Amino acid sequence: MDRMNILSYKHDGELHRVWKDVVKIHESKDMIVLINNEVEVIDGDGWKWKTREPAVCYFFKDHWFNVICMLRGQKIYYYCNLSSPYVVDDEGLKYIDYDLDIKLFPDGEVLELDRDEYDFNIKNLHYSDKLIHIIDNNMQTLLSYIEEKKEPFDGESVRNWYEKYLNEFKSQN
Numbered sequence: 750m751d752r753m754n755i756l757s758y759k760h761d762g763e764l765h766r767v768w769k770d771v772v773k774i775h776e777s778k779d780m781i782v783l784i785n786n787e788v789e790v791i792d793g794d795g796w797k798w799k800t801r802e803p804a805v806c807y808f809f810k811d812h813w814f815n816v817i818c819m820l821r822g823q824k825i826y827y828y829c830n831l832s833s834p835y836v837v838d839d840e841g842l843k844y845i846d847y848d849l850d851i852k853l854f855p856d857g858e859v860l861e862l863d864r865d866e867y868d869f870n871i872k873n874l875h876y877s878d879k880l881i882h883i884i885d886n887n888m889q890t891l892l893s894y895i896e897e898k899k900e901p902f903d904g905e906s907v908r909n910w911y912e913k914y915l916n917e918f919k920s921q922n
Contacts (some may be wrong), residue, residue, distance in 0.1 A: 753784065754841030755806070755833075760874040765820075765846050767791045769817050771806070774914050779810045781835065781842065784914045791893065805907045807900075808835040808842060813887035815844065816906040825907055827853035829891055831867075846875075847884055853895055 757766040768900070769789040775782040786803040807816040817828040829852070830877040833845040848867040852860045871881060893899075 753783070753837070755785075756841050756843045757830075757846045760845055760847065760870065760876065766793060768800075772914060773920075774805075774815050774910055774917075781808045782806065782910050783808070785913065786914075797875070797902060801891065803911060803914075805901065805910045808844065808858070810834050812890060813883055814884070815845070815893045818901050820907070824855040825904055826855065826896075827851075827902065831856075831888060833893070837901050847880075849884065849888065851888075851891060851895070857894060859892070 751773040752770045753773060755771055755812040757765040757767070759765050767790065768785055769791070771783045771788055773781065780805040784803065785800050785806060788800050789797060790800060791797050797908070798846075803820045804821070805818040807818070811816065811834060811920045813833060815830050815832050817830070819828065831847045831849040831851075835842050835844045836877050837843070848863050848870050850862040852862055854860070863921060870876065876906060895902050898904075906910075
């Protein structure tokens with residue numbers, strides 16, 4: 750299994766957060782699926798911590814969002830970041846975090862998070878009108894994916910990727 754780091758930046762280029770040694774489980778021309786399971790995370794201020802539960806992470810080449818699917822027992826909690834499409838280089842998978850987030854709970858509740866941070870950074874980090882338009886459009890795409898239960902919001906695909914990870918992990922140990 751290939752391992753890589755995930756590096757999240759802010760619009761001004763400041764490093765926001767790094768997830769160390771996540772596992773790449775799938776890559777296609779338009780997306781990559783990574784698994785993080787009790788991995789070390791380093792915040793931009795140097796604070797280090799570990800993820801508590803396994804997560805299946807979807808990153809897209811054509812969408813300005815990524816989706817972290819946290820597995821807690823039989824339930825899946827979704828944390829969606831409005832972000833740039835990803836790029837991969839020698840350091841790992843990289844994207845720009847645009848502050849605005851959506852959390853989807855197992856009962857179907859959808860919660861928008863960090864609107865105040867997003868609104869502040871529109872001015873503080875000088876988001877262009879074009880960028881704001883892209884983020885607004887991708888927010889609507891993300892919400893339609895959730896409503897239509899498109900992958901990864903169908904649950905089954907998340908469980909299948911995690912099962913594949915477990916089977917491959919076991920076969921290597």
